Amino acid sequence: MVRIAILRLLESYFRHRWLYLLPLLIFIVAGAIYVSTVERKYVSGGILYVQNDSYLGSLTSVRDSNFSWLTPAQTTSAQISDLLQTDSFVRSLIEDTRLESKMSLGDQVVFETIDEVRNAFWLYTIGDNQVGIQAFHENPQVALELSSAAVDRYIQWQINLDRVQSGAAEDFMADLIVTYEADLEVARSELTEYLMAHPAPLRGDRPELEQLEINRIQGKIQLAGQRYSSALEREESARLATAQAEADIRQTYFIVDAPLLPKNPNISLRQLAMSGMVFVVVGIIFSSVGIAGSALLDNSFRFPVDVHHVLDLPVLSMVSDMRPKTSRLSSLRQRIKGPAKEERKQNITGTITDEDVLEAVA
């Protein structure tokens, strides 16, 4: 059985060898075209370390440290991915690269550039705290600029986010200070005016009523002063928090591996060879399927072993086909259609014609 299968597969292949080699040739050509035209992109990447919570952050409690199922690296990666979907963030990245020159070439070019940059990044996580950011581009300089810009702009985005929180506190305190300072000045003026209106006697003490009023005004000044001092202290704290924000963020997100200028394109010769081999393998599979299909569908005797296997009879001899190819084709055509009517009539020794059949029936 194995022998029959081998013989039939071989015969199937050699009968129409060029037909079965065609898929292989097509895929080889397609593979060659792919390998020759594949874009050789440069990759520049950096690794960002994300700390769970910064020391300063824990002291100042400016930053929130809610529990989450996601690791810091996953959260950061998701944030960067989300930011890359925004035009403003992508535009800010482009500002830091030489692609900025394209942004003045019309809407279509701007759209294409933004789309190109958006799709030029590949993010991945390493463990719980490290995020890899890779940028692909035909130009190695642009790849470096994009990856550097992505890291810097993300950190800056985080700093800006914290600055918004501490800046609000600073503004609030600044407003309070003005009010408290005004209250203090009013209290001081009131005391000055009262003392001017009620000077101290030349002999002896002030009357008890004046002394009580002076004490009341002095208490008022003291209270306003305390509130003013407290507001000043809080404003300083807010300013300190603003100043701490950047340091805090810098401590939370720091660059482990800075992006470098790529020297070689991402696709190596080995990868190209592998890609080419994939085409060849697919071509071989297609050719093999064609050969096997043809062998399976071939419902005829091809070799003596077929006759022996199916009929259990010996093959006395094999008579070669001596006819020219055109004759073979016409014979096959005739076999499919049946002999022509005229041909039947032309048989010189006579045969059954339609007329004969009609006569016999009659």
Place this chain on the structure above:
Amino acid sequence: MIFKRMKKDVELNGEPLPLHLTGEDGEVWMEFPGEVVAASRQAINRMMRTEPFPQCLSTISAVRQEGVTYLSRAIGTVLAEDMMERVCVLELNWWWPADYPSIMVNRPGIAEVLKGNATLEEAIMPTSMENLALIPAGNAAGDQISKFSSSDHLQEIIIALSEQYDHLILDLPSVITTSDAIPLAALGTGLCLIVRQGVTPPQRVQTALDDLDHLKIMGVILNQVNISTPSFILNYIAQD
């Protein structure tokens, strides 16, 4: 250079010569190339391996256009040429009779003998070979064919021809397409099935064999063989 020429000479000497089936007047009716002669010779020899060549060999096929007429004439010619015995090729395919030169259009065949319109001697077509003769099928109408196929007269003719010739080669119609092929095949003492390589479905052949299983089947001749696999590969795989 010398070696090449010697090798070529050997090949030419080993090649079988073609044979021609010619009429008495020298007109070539049919040409059998060397390969066909060799294949026919091989078939004859294989049939004679264990027993003498059948006195009356039926050549038949499952379906039409398998080359039965051609091979029956080839076997008859080779048999007459090689064994120097008297051979007669009797055509009994009234459904699709063989072609003959136009000069013999009005010549009687076995059908005319069965009808009583001609004698057996008149139907015999001598050839250029003294020990080889052909009897054409003749002209038979549809209702006559069945009668002829199972008639005693035909059997008597076969017996008469068997006495006159050492071997009879019967050229029979296909089994599946004609209903009278089975009684005609029974006229022979041995049966040889012609199968066209790469064309005839095995199921058809098996069906035909089921109808002929009561007869002595000598074997199968694969006709019009066209193997595309190179011989140097086939040499590594047994094909029997």
